[in-house]
Amino acid sequence: MIFSSVQYLVFLPIVVFLYWRLSGLPRLILTVVASYVFYMSWLPIYGVLLALMTVINWALSIGIENCRAPELVSPEKIADEGQTADSLAKPKSKPKLVAKYDHPRLAKAMLLVGLLLNVGALCYYKYINFVIENVSAVVHAVAPFIPQYKTQLSGLQLPLVEALLPLGISFFVFEFVHYLSDVYKGDKAVRSFFEFAAFAVFFPSQIAGPIKRYQDFIPKLRNPLPLTNPLMIEGTSLFMQGLFKKAALADPIAAIIARPYATLDPLSCPDAWIAAFGFVVQVYCDFSGYTDMGRGSALLLGIRLPINFDLPLLSTDISVFWRKWHMSLGSWLRDYVYIPLGGSRAGIWNQHRNLFITMVVCGIWHGATWHYILFGATQGIGLIVHREWCRVLEGAPKMKQACASQIGTVLAILFNTVFVVLTYSIFRSPDIPHGLNLWAGAFSLQGTATLIEPLCKSGILVIGAAYFIFWQLTEYLRHHQTAIDKFIKTPSQNENQAPGQVVFLNPLRLATYTAAAILMVASKPLEAVPFVYFQF
Numbered sequence: 001m002i003f004s005s006v007q008y009l010v011f012l013p014i015v016v017f018l019y020w021r022l023s024g025l026p027r028l029i030l031t032v033v034a035s036y037v038f039y040m041s042w043l044p045i046y047g048v049l050l051a052l053m054t055v056i057n058w059a060l061s062i063g064i065e066n067c068r069a070p071e072l073v074s075p076e077k078i079a080d081e082g083q084t085a086d087s088l089a090k091p092k093s094k095p096k097l098v099a100k101y102d103h104p105r106l107a108k109a110m111l112l113v114g115l116l117l118n119v120g121a122l123c124y125y126k127y128i129n130f131v132i133e134n135v136s137a138v139v140h141a142v143a144p145f146i147p148q149y150k151t152q153l154s155g156l157q158l159p160l161v162e163a164l165l166p167l168g169i170s171f172f173v174f175e176f177v178h179y180l181s182d183v184y185k186g187d188k189a190v191r192s193f194f195e196f197a198a199f200a201v202f203f204p205s206q207i208a209g210p211i212k213r214y215q216d217f218i219p220k221l222r223n224p225l226p227l228t229n230p231l232m233i234e235g236t237s238l239f240m241q242g243l244f245k246k247a248a249l250a251d252p253i254a255a256i257i258a259r260p261y262a263t264l265d266p267l268s269c270p271d272a273w274i275a276a277f278g279f280v281v282q283v284y285c286d287f288s289g290y291t292d293m294g295r296g297s298a299l300l301l302g303i304r305l306p307i308n309f310d311l312p313l314l315s316t317d318i319s320v321f322w323r324k325w326h327m328s329l330g331s332w333l334r335d336y337v338y339i340p341l342g343g344s345r346a347g348i349w350n351q352h353r354n355l356f357i358t359m360v361v362c363g364i365w366h367g368a369t370w371h372y373i374l375f376g377a378t379q380g381i382g383l384i385v386h387r388e389w390c391r392v393l394e395g396a397p398k399m400k401q402a403c404a405s406q407i408g409t410v411l412a413i414l415f416n417t418v419f420v421v422l423t424y425s426i427f428r429s430p431d432i433p434h435g436l437n438l439w440a441g442a443f444s445l446q447g448t449a450t451l452i453e454p455l456c457k458s459g460i461l462v463i464g465a466a467y468f469i470f471w472q473l474t475e476y477l478r479h480h481q482t483a484i485d486k487f488i489k490t491p492s493q494n495e496n497q498a499p500g501q502v503v504f505l506n507p508l509r510l511a512t513y514t515a516a517a518i519l520m521v522a523s524k525p526l527e528a529v530p531f532v533y534f535q536f
Contacts, residue, residue, distance in 0.1 A: 001041040002207075003239075003293040004246050011038065016300045020227060028194040028221075031301070035203040039167070046166050053121065054200040057176045060114040061189040061196075064180070067107035068100060107184065114180040122173045129160045130368035168207040170365055172200060174332055179214050181336060190218055204294040204301075208287070210308040210328035217303070224302025235299030242292025250286035252458045253278050256451060261429055264437050268447020272438050274455070276425040280417075283424065284313060287326070313420075316412040318382040321420060329365070333358050352387070356380035371432045378423040 001007045015034045022030055040047040101107045136158045143154045179199075183189045190196040198221055199214050225231055260267050260275035267275075291308040298305045312325035322330050341354040356377070363376020393400040402408050422439065429435035441447070455461065 001038055003290060003297070004243055007041070008038075012297055012300070019301055025194065028192075028198055031221075032194055032197045032201060035198070035201040035206060038203040039201060039206055042167050043164070045164075049121070049166050049169075050172065050201060053118065053172070053176065054197050055193075056117060057114060057180060057200075058190070058193055058196045060110050061180060061183045062191065063110050064107050064183050065189040067103040067110070068186075111180055111184045115177060118173045118176045118180075122169055124161075125163050125165050125169055127364075127368040128163060132158045132160055171209050171211055172206065174211050174329075174336075174365075175200065175214075178211075178332060178336060182215070187215060190214060195221060202298070202303075204297040204303075205305055208290050208294075209326075210291060210294075210306050211332050212305070212328070216306065220303045225299075225304065227300070227302055231299055231302070235296045237296070238292045238299065239296030242289040242294075242296060245285040245289030245292065248463050249460065250282050250289060252460050253282040253285070256454050256458060256460075257282065260438060260441075260451075261425075261434060264433060266444070266447075267438060267441030268449065269441060269444050270447065270449030271451050272441030272444075273421075274449065274451045275438060276421045276442060278451075279428045280313070280421050280424050283428070284309070313417065314413060315416055316409055317386050317416050318379065318419060319386050321416060322379070322383070329362070333362055337361050352384045355383050355387075359383065366427070369431065371426050371429055371435055374432060374435075375423060375427045378426065382419060382423070 001011065011034075015030070018030055018034075019027060036047050036051075039050065136156065139156055140154060179190075190199065195218055196214075199212065199217050202212070202217070205212055257275040257278040260271055261279075288309040295305045295307075306328055308327050310324040310327065312321050315321035315324055338354055338358040341357060342350055343354060344351050346354070357380075359380030360373060360376040362379065363372045363374070366372045366375070393403065403412065422442070425438050425442075426432070426435040429438065
């Protein structure tokens, strides 16, 4: 069951209807059960691992909290921790609890056990065969240099592990690591098991994010937004927008650009660039479409998930790009990799080292292959070069002013887009040779554009232009409150209501309207194509 499948379009209205018929603990239990039904629809065994990890992490967090005696300190002494992408701009004004332990060794031991179990599970299911294959390759490479063991080493074949990668493990492991780390630092543990279970398995974000922070999610779970007309419209609109991105843009583009990434034959220059640009558009529409559908689904349950994309393809540099692309992953890497490594507190070369390591971790997080590691390394190098360029501009005011001009901004966007397109072609390729083959074609300056015809016949260009116009219209409505008020006015309002006031919808009517709106968009039969980020 995926968001763009007919099964989900039936599943969601049923859950929404039951959710608003219940409250308190029954609603929590429904959320957990519905989430496990969604998650286990792929493979029931998936749910066993997630349930086991949920119980262990919850118990460890309670144990860690029981080891400490809280002490109140000023916020200035606290490093940036436990913040969500939405809260980064908020001023720190309230004091916060940090841990002073009565049993520090026991607390640290439980933290280490939790981190080892979480990261160990991720490494076993996702990276064990990558390690085995590379160890075998190294052994075979060094065998000729050890004559006495040459025969044995040359014939050594380490067996691979038959481990089926659990769906979304990279996402929920990162959430568990964040949770245990922040509880150890001093944040309060979630005492209610069902609240923590809902955080761990919440189906709108479970498979491919956004990566939630429990400090942000749990209060919203306890006090969901009332489901008024505007919220229903916002939720269904987000869902339909995501469905459109996925079905009308991402999937057709994926089919057109598949061949250039699957061949080692020489590629023409136009086809290589079309494939490279096409994948960036595809993965953006696919991943942001999933996020839109997930956030829309969550809004229908009264929970606002964090934004994961903020027009990243209009970024003027790679640093801005990573603040706007997969924002929940970027903030997690900053808080739990970059800052613990030393962040920006050390000298310039240590900062560069920390930045490079963080982005290599980002690449490894995406997958257990060398081309993902190379992708992460290129992002790290790009960020380092950008930092050095900023230092150069600080000493050249006129050049800095020119770069800040309209022409300079446009050129910066184009330059950054080319960098993103080229490096993401390595991300898309099945391995490094295929990615380098596409680069060779891109800079060959030869050949004809054979992909233009299928691109035009598919109607993607017209659909994309229509979507752009619709997006501009929604941006206009967002910034003109009067137009929005007219747009959302419904017959459910009566003359006794104040202007702009809306009423609750009956849960049965709400479920019916939601199902009708979504099924109307989905009236064209869709092939349920998995989302790109499901593999991570």
